[in-house]
Amino acid sequence: MQTIEIGVEGMSCASCVGRIERALSAQPGVSTAQVNLATGKATVEFDQPATTGTLIETIRDAGYRPQVQSEEVPVIGMSCGSCVSKVERALNKLPGMIRASVNLTTQKAVVEFLSDTVSLARIHQAIRDTGYEPQASESDTQAEDQNKEGIDLRRKVIFAAILTIPVVLIAMGKMIPALEALYISVLPHRGWMTLEWLLTTPVLFYAGARFFRSGYAELRHANPGMNSLVMIGSGAAYFYSVAALLVPGFFPAGTAESYFEAAAVIVTLILLGRYFEHIAKGRTSEAIKKLLQLQAKTARVIRDNEAVEIPIEAVVPGDRIQVRPGERVPVDGMVEEGQSYVDESMISGEPVPVAKQKDTELVGGTINKNGSLTFRATRVGADTVLAQIIKMVESAQAEKPPIQELADKIAGVFVPIVMVIAVLTFITWFTFGPAPALSFAFVTTVSVLLIACPCAMGLATPTAIMVGTGKGAEMGVLFRKGAALETLARMDTVVLDKTGTLTRGRPELTDFILVEGREDEVLAWMAAVETESEHPIGEAIVKGARDRGLTLPAISEFQAEPGYGIQAQVAGHRINVGADRYMRRLGVELDSVADHSVSLAEKAKTPLYVAIDGRLAALVAVADPLKEGAVEAIAALKGAGLRVAMLTGDNRATAEAIAQQAGIERVFAEVLPEQKAAEIKRLQGEGAQVAFVGDGINDAPALAQADVGIAIGTGTDIAIEAGDLVLMRGDLRGIVDAAALSRRTRKTILGNFVWAYGYNLALIPVAAGVLFPFTGYLLNPMLAAGAMSLSSVFVLTNSLRLGRFKPGGENTTASTLSDGNVVQASAS
Incomplete structure (x- = not known):
């Protein structure tokens, strides 16, 4: 079974997500397929007969563009056909590799791969492992691609705006009686319409080409989405106006009007909304960027008794590495020579530097303060503590919680329903509307199509999850699963292991x-x-x-x-x-x-x-004394209305004494490791939503059984697979902060949904014209497009507010933690 990540371009709403997921899941051999709109990535778990290549083609067939990177890597040292086949075999085995071809004559490997799954550095390392030396590339392709997307959007927004503004001025000017005579004196009415046509055409079919490409693909696969709505809405305005210009006699009297300005403004505003989304999405991944900045770029490796500076990707386990004062430790390792103090605050959260001497452990990304150290590399690349932390955060951001799965299902039927409403709106206005009925029917139909674009719905959950998990990482709380953010918000019982969790774990x-x-x-x-x-x-x-x-x-x-x-x-x-x-x-x-x-x-x-x-x-x-902060953490949890219990294999007398010191009333003592999961299951049978906190080794069954497994991870033992989230610093007060963060994130997601769905449900009737009989008001398609774009920006900025979350203090009050449903503490 392989797991790969594929960057996908062209997604704009939850219906895009659903279409790609269905297409990938239908492929033989695919176990799971999850698509995240905010990160723009598809995570696929698959086995034979599915291959990376077939999955790429599946995404293309669905009408989207998979992000595939191609590179030429010079390879030094090859001398025969056997060298070529050895390098090719090694490269083609890498997960995320689509195709690798090595040419002996040019001494180059041509590789086509998924940059979200396998990095160029990993490809270089695979070549080194076969005994050859690649020439390093200095490009950061992923960052470049993201930058190119932003530059392209900005350029097209500016281009569209430059052409749209004159179109709006012409259209608005003709409607003002004082200016109408001036306009007619310069050009006749049809001359102005022709000018509008010339200006609007490049706006739609150059700047807005993405909407037509993606919209056509959506309709071709009988799965309409946001792009379909934009394409139909702006296309209808454009082609109606072209027909009114070229064959005005075809239309009923008074209906051969131009709506070029509506088509141009629709595309320009939605492009502007996309650009704002791109900027905001970039900010949601700030946590990952900050973590990546902690990685050293080079290492001083001792080769032949000389210190040689090499790229970090070239370091292998067993290398002896020098770290001078002020430098960042490049990889994990064990000190062999020297003494120093190292700032490990990125791992422990403690501001006081830690003394290091022979046989003490170093963690990559930490900062050497004052002495020179020589250490032996033990973990490099993806095995380092920092790499594992980054992977955990990325995995949590990519995972889809239950509330998002529900939202995707709703979005899957929402767009077809909207299109039915649009058709009914047209028929109703055309049949019963006042003269000119065709104009009224057209305006209301286009407004309905545009106001209902579901892009805000698709962004509601993933953006909040991205910011929430990133904020958690800053606080020393690593959510291994995005769903844990939602589940933790509903917990009412916290069960703590004793040794190593509640206590320090050493006499x-x-x-x-x-x-x-x-x-x-x-x-x-x-x-x-x-x-x-x-x-x-x-x-x-x-x-x-x-x-x-x-x-x-x-x-x-x-x-x-x-x-x-x-x-x-x-x-x-x-x-x-x-x-x-x-x-x-x-x-x-x-x-x-x-x-x-x-x-x-x-x-x-x-x-x-x-x-x-x-x-x-x-x-x-x-x-074995209580951990620092344990008493305060338990008091805070109980003060928030959460039940707190202790689970331990110790004898009852010792367990009761520790529980009394900690302020815990309910104790499960003399419980064997294999019985811990059964105790958690019994609590769940009583209707409790249980979070279990343990050290992640002998507590693994209980961590897996609990609704939320919280693993204590300290230092290099951080990669604990059994828990849904990891407390990096081992401080139990992190549970309180994690619970508060999860409540705030869930509240943000619900707020996003209320806005996204409420906005659509409230404004679709307005767009359809229900207010017209009472007020004479119809929603202009331009305003509908602007409102739709603003809804996405609102959802994104609302999610970004999570970045201001502060651990402790006001975030750990009972009202915040209990979300309005305080569960009384019980000693039963």
Whole structure:
């Protein structure tokens, strides 16, 4: 099974989306096909007998232009036919490759490929993997294509406006009695009509040619859309006027009027709307652009003991790379030499630089602050953390949530209904309208066709999803699925895993109660003994001592008794460290600290005892403490009316103690990993909409079962496949922000739909002329075209308002999170 992305040009509304999806889905071997109007991409999952080539042809047959890139890549090092076939085989295996042909004589590979699926850099790497060297290209074709589209739209808008303005002045001037005599003195009425015809023709058939090409294709496939409406509306105005100019006697008296200005203005205004859409769509993908800017362009790789600067695409795992102060880390890797501090705020959100030395991990895209580092590349290209983040955001933006699927179905029947309404409008006015009935019938029909263009409907959801997921990425919340934005908005129950989610996931030294001796000395001796232990509790004690800056002495005669404790000689003293049963077996008196032990155990802390030469020296406690911000996050969720529960495999006493600290009333304790999904399913059976928060490994079944799976991802463990969204920074307050963002996004989508559909439903009757018997008012086709264009711009700008969303504060109030349906917190 392969998955490819195909850029598609010529889409303008939801009916275009539906037509392409149906055409692709009908191909044998295609599993799923999703088309996104805002990104202009089709995502197709397929197997044999479907091929990339057949899918490209399917899109062309549907009347649209797939974005196919062709390049000539010089290849150095080929010497025979076997070299040629090796490079060709490697290139043709790449997903998104349509055709690859290698010529030994010219030493070039001619490739035709989908730039949305496979990059030129990936093609270069495939050539390198076969043992040959491509010559790098410096062009950024995708950005160039987008720029060309914007330039072409702007040029055609200007061209159309220059010709349309005189047409409007002529048409309007003839209607003003004071100017009519002046106009007639210069040219007769039919002379002005001829001039309007000459000016309008290039506006329609050059500047507006895209509407006629796409509209014809839509009608040819019996699936009319926005372009069909524009083509029929403007075409009807144009050809009616041409006929009125050339054969006026054919028309009833008083109806041989010119509507050239309506045709020209319609095309010009809709082109202007498209240009504004293009600009706004560019802004919706700002998040991806910002993430891409974090990628380094080159890397200083050590080859033959010399540092050589090479393109980032040429770096392979195992390369040794130098990073100087102030430079961006090019790829993920492990430090081998040097010490420095690295700004990892793009991953962790923490502004404080992180110390790096030998055997610590580096993440590509982070910034080296002050020291020089040499590291070994471990992950490059699409495997780096940053590349995975970008892929997650792109996938979420491309996915279609349920509300959009419903909108596409509605749009699929909306346009044919509008065309039926237009025909009925014409018949009604022509049959029952006042004289000249044909003129009235024509004006109202064209207005109905234009006012109903459904482009705003097609943009309502994808633009909001793009901005929302991009904003989430800025906040450290990665939506892996666009549908999660919608589902999260409806959740009423949050279930949290304990270890690694609610707590830090690693034991820490929390308490030290001295009985006799000097505190630092006792702790240093105890930690020295624990250096030989592999138990996590021992590691916590050693870390606690080192965090205090203590020097650990040498030990001898180390012995371990599993389940009890450990013993060693330190500085001439016998040190015993272990549980209470170990101390009792040794005959060590514990009565003096008995109350402290009970108190610590009640707080979910593990008490340990230290005896020196057979006498109790100290009581210490080790615990897995709550994460910073956990209590505040739970309080915020509960304050928003959401039920909060904890799910853990720990014993009930420990679980209850942690839950009490966190402020959680409902606890599912002693649950095995394979039973977690069943517990989530039981909650769903009670009618709950459940969001489960876990670490994405042993919690994978529960994450998959939940309505929304929220995976905790920190650092390079970010690529967690089980969750619908990932909290990059591991901070539970991100759940509150994610929920608030999802509510705001859903509210924006619904607002977009209310505007898009409400606008059409309200203005179609006006365009059809229902107000005429009462007010004498008819909607001018030019105004209808302008209003239609403005509706798309409104939807886009409304979606862009999501970019001003601020995490925390006013966004996490109960009214925002609960969307007006507060679910009371329950301790059941």
